[in-house]
Amino acid sequence: MQSKYLAKIFVTLRPSVLDPAGVAVQSGLQQMGYDNVEQVRIGKYIELLITSTEEKKARQDLDNICNQMLANPVIENYRFELIEVETQTGVF
Template sequence: MAEFDAKVYVTLRPSVLDPAGVAVQSGIHQLGYPQVQQVRIGKYVELTVTASDRGAAEEQLTQICDQILANPVIEVYRFEIMERVSSS
């Protein structure tokens, strides 16, 4: 078994209105940065998973994202995965 570190990024689908992003963009404009055209707010999650290989770790992460980290109706996700290097 190996350990894998994963970084998961969850964002709203481009077709979904992001009221939090609109509010932040408004604040940015009020601070004097009108060149900011669009703000989208998302989630970032770090996980460590144990699996027999990279493929199994990716499968676990896909299931976790589909079942709990993202709402597939309105959100999309992507993840980066790296095998953890043991310090022995």
């Protein structure tokens, strides 16, 4: 039996890593008059569908996918949420 999961993946820069894009956005916002905004940090938000026989296997795959493709473990952290969206029972 295969289940399909929606994965919501957050990739963020580690707190110790400088974020030039975030600094640029904050600077732009200040020039627009938003001087009440600080500490802008820009990361990635990825959604995908993953099919697996069990949730544990899906989580293992996602850990590998994040470490190998979606995040740079040296400078980025990631976390994800899994939501089961569909279960396909095999035809007997």
